[in-house]
Amino acid sequence: MFKEQFFTQLKEVAAIQGSPGHEQLVVKKLVELFEPHADELEVDHMGNIYAFKKGTKPGPTIMISAHSDEIGCVVRDIDERGFLRIERTGGMLEALMIGRKVNVNGHFGVIGVKAGHLQTPEERGKVPSIYDLYVDIGVSSRDEVSDMGIKVGDPITYVSDIERFTNKDLICGKAIDNRSCCILLLELFKSLENEEFAGTVVGVVAVQEEVGLRGAKVATHKVNPDYAFVLDTIPCADTPDSLGSGYPVGIGKGPVVPALAGGAVRGNIMSRQMKELIVNTAKRKELPYQLAVMSGATTDLAAVHLERDGILGGAITFARRYSHSPVEVADLNDFEQGLLLLTALIKSQDEWGSMSFI
Structure with missing residues (x-):
């Protein structure tokens, strides 16, 4: 059921034109999709969407973000x-x-x-x-x-619609980076309905990631979360031209946890605490995951973790073949596992404990 709904929604949203600075039609559609499942919803002057889901008891503010723009x-x-x-x-x-x-x-x-x-x-x-x-x-x-x-x-x-291969779990098309994670965030909001969890989840759909992580910087400053998780897709190396590259990431092997992403200036070394939290939750739930070091690509986490007094954040990403092309390929199973991982993280906040630097 998840795969069919995810594919249908992604096909519709990915088809909408929404390059950096021109995300208006995508934002309009996502607002329409999020509104029934959010306690509050707003859009700022840049086009960032903020969807609020309040828990059943006091707790931290957790920002979970994806970006709406495409190359x-x-x-x-x-x-x-x-x-x-x-x-x-x-x-x-x-x-x-x-x-x-x-x-x-x-x-x-x-x-x-x-x-x-x-x-x-x-x-x-x-x-x-x-x-x-x-x-x-x-x-x-x-x-x-x-x-x-x-x-x-x-x-x-x-112009490149999302299509399915004969293997129905594999999808191909434009803007899988990163409309797929916008839909994953929407599915998370649906999964949290009638669930008990602490604090407030703020789902952010940020603009202008592809030209410098701009929307995420503004959104993080506004939300000022206690913790943040960034959702994005990430290049993989499971095709004939990249096997043996020393970057063992492939589609269909579960969400990817980038321990390091990006270069020296615009990148992120994920905090030990958040990396261990994500990995330990995946292990506890018996969910597949991949650890990665990818200096040639980054996520909005590079901007998020530098806001305010520094935000404790992590990234959960999803492998895609043929990055930044009109024929990006991904596996629906990875997103399904990602939803289970995200839901488990949100519902287990009481078990997180204190995450200090030392």
Whole structure:
């Protein structure tokens, strides 16, 4: 039942365009989904969603967050023939952009590519810069683009619906990073209905993660939680081109606990207390989990743990293949295990004890 509902909701929400700074339609839909299951709900000026679920007895404030934005581009320039030049917002890779279908602020387009018949041998062997790429929206003049309502700064995202493989547990499409965790957070709120737990859970759906963890910084300052858990997807290394990389993370092996994520400047070394809390809860509930060290990727936890006087936080992430592409692949079983882990964490607060630095 969880997998079917999760897939259906994710398919709908992932299809909505929502690149950094342009998350409005995603936020609107998520507000609609969260409202029946939250005691209170608000949206700030940036677009961060705050959903409150109050426990049955006093206790800490626990923030659990996911981000709503997906990688994308914006219109940088419009030439006299109606072709659009672009700038990236987030981790768009040129090699994955060429020849793709895109959504330009609600209009269909394609990222054009010089025909192979016309390319020189040198051109065939290299990936063009994003500043050489362009979007064709099927018009022939700048005025026609203007008549469509498209202007500089408008969002551009992949067109790629969430689909299932023959193995129904595996899903593929755009924006699994990180609409999947938005839906997981929604399912957590549903699972806590009529359950006893202490304190207050604040579900945060943050904006602009892909361009510098911006929404999470604002949201954490506002909530000022006692503890925080960040939900996100994380790259894995279980395909032929990455096996033996020394990063043993794969889909279908349970949630991933990143002990270290990100580089020296924008990253997080998860606190020993939170890492042990997550791992020990998974062991107690006999749930699979994976420990990881991933210097090449980070989560909103990198911003969350530095707010106020320092926030004690942890990350629970989910492996995805083909990161930051229109064909990200994930396993529904991982999210199901993640829900069980999150629910167990929230309901066992009385057993957490004191988590001081020493």
